[in-house]
Amino acid sequence: MANTITNVLPKLLAQGLMALRQQAIMPRLVNRSYENLASQKGNAINIPIPSAINAESVTPSHAWSTVTSFAPTVAVVTLDFWREAKFHLSDSDVKSVMDGTIPMQASEAIKALANAIDSYILGKHIGIYGAAGTAGTTPFATSITEGGTSSRTLLNKQLAPMDNRRAVLDPTAEGQFLALSNIIQVDQRGDQGGIINGTIGRKLGIDWYMDQNVPTYTPGTAWATGWTAAASSTVGLATLSLLNSTAAGTVNAGDIFTIAGASQQYVVTAAATVASSAVTVLIDPPLVSAVATAAAITVVGTAYTANLVFHRDAFAWASRPLADIQGLGNNMMSAIDPVSGIALRLEMSRAYKQTIFSYDVLGGAALVRPELAVKLLG
Numbered sequence: 001m002a003n004t005i006t007n008v009l010p011k012l013l014a015q016g017l018m019a020l021r022q023q024a025i026m027p028r029l030v031n032r033s034y035e036n037l038a039s040q041k042g043n044a045i046n047i048p049i050p051s052a053i054n055a056e057s058v059t060p061s062h063a064w065s066t067v068t069s070f071a072p073t074v075a076v077v078t079l080d081f082w083r084e085a086k087f088h089l090s091d092s093d094v095k096s097v098m099d100g101t102i103p104m105q106a107s108e109a110i111k112a113l114a115n116a117i118d119s120y121i122l123g124k125h126i127g128i129y130g131a132a133g134t135a136g137t138t139p140f141a142t143s144i145t146e147g148g149t150s151s152r153t154l155l156n157k158q159l160a161p162m163d164n165r166r167a168v169l170d171p172t173a174e175g176q177f178l179a180l181s182n183i184i185q186v187d188q189r190g191d192q193g194g195i196i197n198g199t200i201g202r203k204l205g206i207d208w209y210m211d212q213n214v215p216t217y218t219p220g221t222a223w224a225t226g227w228t229a230a231a232s233s234t235v236g237l238a239t240l241s242l243l244n245s246t247a248a249g250t251v252n253a254g255d256i257f258t259i260a261g262a263s264q265q266y267v268v269t270a271a272a273t274v275a276s277s278a279v280t281v282l283i284d285p286p287l288v289s290a291v292a293t294a295a296a297i298t299v300v301g302t303a304y305t306a307n308l309v310f311h312r313d314a315f316a317w318a319s320r321p322l323a324d325i326q327g328l329g330n331n332m333m334s335a336i337d338p339v340s341g342i343a344l345r346l347e348m349s350r351a352y353k354q355t356i357f358s359y360d361v362l363g364g365a366a367l368v369r370p371e372l373a374v375k376l377l378g
Helices: 002-023 091-098 104-127 145-157 171-179 193-197
Strands: 044-049 073-078 081-090 131-133 165-169 201-203 206-210 239-243 256-259 265-268 278-284 297-299 304-311 315-320 330-336 343-351 354-367 373-377
Touching: 002 104, 002 330, 002 343, 044 315, 044 354, 073 315, 081 091, 081 104, 091 354, 104 304, 104 315, 104 354, 131 145, 145 165, 145 171, 145 206, 145 304, 145 373, 165 171, 171 206, 171 304
Parallel strands: 131 373, 165 206
Antiparallel strands: 044 073, 073 354, 081 354, 165 304, 201 206, 239 278, 256 265, 256 297, 265 278, 304 373, 315 354, 330 343, 343 354
């Protein structure tokens, strides 16, 4: 029986990779260029981000021109996602696997991992400051401009590259998008994918996908009307002091707001609690324009569905292959799915008259370039 059980591992592992390929959306859409670094020592990956360089006038001279200093930064992807999903097979079930019948529990275990990975990456949306659409209102109710062109325009303003643009919509938003004449009518769409396959495909330079794991977001409780800047602030500051004589409660990391006199959107990067009608918040990006004392603050204060429109390089995902260990009563086998980039391990251990199988995954994700992403509020 020992050899028979061991022979089950490749079949169950292969079935797991198939399930991951079918279920995990976000790992296929984000930057996976750092997978080779995930196999090295350490629990973090540093991803370099170049700093901006200005074009300068050339003035011929006998002396060399001064080289402008620059300070590239790094984004850190921490390998902090380690999840397992396990199930057991009786010795009779193992025999069925050897006869070609893959148990449903194996697919269910992998689906649980795939959904967890998907939700983990989607959860990085809290660092995005660009937002299009209306909180609490599903986009694409009557027009493609209700989300499609507005999110594209905002990506363009944030200087996102034109290629490798993707979007994930919750089922309700996708349903309304599909119902638009631009998508469902062949004469406007140019192909039959909408009416026959029920797919949006590539529209407006963006590849559109449906994802059931798109999260909802609830802003902090302190966002009553009447918030203003407590004092003037200069360009480049990453903190902002606010006042509101009637407000109390908390400000959440992920809350988005604008400041009167400018269209730039900002996101709160750390939770804070209002004290004595005041709160100081950390923000991203740093202030791009000066803020006057008493400038009004407008907040996205309604809960919303966080649909995402982004360039591939906005997010990074890396999955670390876990070691195959034989002995100690357990057997392990690992493989990397070439499509999703997920390194999956299957561990087998014996119990009374049955075998326990455990799939596990170790990886990490980060919002590397928030300027390359937009929330399409729903």
